[in-house]
Amino acid sequence: MRAQIGEAGLAGNAGVMSRALAIEARGLVKRFDGFTAVDGVDLAVPEGAVYGILGPNGAGKTTTLRMLLGIIDPDAGYRRILGSERPHDVARAIGYLPEERGLYPAMKATEAIAFVGALRGLPLREGRRRARKLLEEYGLGYAADRQIRQLSKGMAQQVQILGTLVHRPRLVMLDEPFSGLDALNQGKLEKMIRGLAAEGTTVIFSTHVIAHAERLCDDVAIIAGGKVPFAGSVDLARDRIPAQVRLETRAVAGDWVHALPSSVRREGRFWHFPLPDTGVEPLLRTLIASDAGILSLSIERAGLHDAFVAIAGEAAARSLAADEGGEERK
Incomplete structure (x- = not known):
């Protein structure tokens, strides 16, 4: 059954509808034992x-990815991936990193990468050649002949990520790929994702860490409670909250104060208020004419975290913060 596209979905995706889509989903629904x-x-x-x-643990991220991949079927809705309504028909063009990591402990790193590639149709001999090259490129050449059980958790995860890429997929789907990686290796993974995008590969990843999405993504879907209240560009999400003006004046009183927005708040010589719809130019003219003594002025756009709170709500934001805190303690 193909679901109708609601107004929110049209508005959120308007910026990408004119481009060819690697993934299209409409009205996906999945229930487990009566729970949606x-x-x-x-x-x-x-x-x-x-x-x-982007969303907290339990929001529905993994279930959504699994439906797109055909690992599980939706109870309702429509999906198209790489032009096909049958995900298994295009499986060899997809690289997938599941949330639950799993490699055979006795396999050597090179063999593990080649094995994952073979599952996607890559001949083992070619897989081994590419595996060694990838390990060298990403600073893991010394681990090529080590067994998975001899590697640290972070190194083993990097090996599995390389296995996701070894067959050179058109579409890469990563479920919580940064989980379990230290800051250095998170940076390496971010660089890897940017490199894939530069080569034209489509990358979709789930995360509960806003910073990764803000640094890497062209577009995001915010998911909470199994629903997507927003899907669109990061800039569009941030624009849900007006930019904030920080104004410093020499004077702290005068008729010009009445020209400031009613929502203004004062901290010493600093004034804070949302950017007016008319911009700051009319206000600046009034301040200059009234000799308010402008010492500094800055305009700051909202970050993706503030946008997430505004879109998904405080409860979802608290869950997200708890997930991020738990990840840092690992």
């Missing part, structure tokens, strides 16, 4: 984009 894990999710992921699914 995913409730009417719409996604539109352009080819060549870096796309993030």
Whole structure:
């Protein structure tokens, strides 16, 4: 059954509808024993984009990815991946890193990467050649002949990520790829994702860490409670909250104060208020004419974290913060 596209979905995805889509989903629903894990999710992921699914643990991110991949079937809705409504028909063009990591402990790193590639149709001999090259490129050449059990958790995860890429997929889907990596290796993974995008590969990843999505993504879907209240560009999400003006004046009183927005708050010589719809130019003219003594002025756009709070709500934001805190303690 193909679900109708609601107004919110149209508005959120308007910026990408004119581009070819690597992934298109409408009204995806999945229930488990009477519990609705995913409730009417719409996604539109352009080819060549870096796309993030952002939300707390339990929001429905993994279930959504598994439905897109055909690992599980939706109870309702429509999906198209790389032009096909049958995900298994295009499986060899997809690289997938599941949330639950798993490699055979006795396998050597090179063999593990080649084995994952073979599952996607890559001949083992070619897989071994590419595996050694990838390990060298990402600073793991010394581990090529070590067994997985001899590697640290972070190194083993990097090996599995390379296995996801070894067959050179058109579409890469990563479920919480930064989980378990230290800051250095998170940086390496971010660089890897940017490199894939530069080559034209579509990358979609789920995360509960806003910073990764803000640094990497062209577009994001914010998911909470199995629903997607927002899907679109990071800039569009941030624009949900007006930019904030920080004004410093020499004078702290005068008729010019009445020209400031009613929502202004004062901290010493500093004034804080949302950027007016008319911009700051009319206000600046009034301040200059009234000799308010402008010492500094800055305009700061909202970050993706503030946008997430505004879109998903305080409860989802608290869950996200708890997830991030738990990840840092690992």
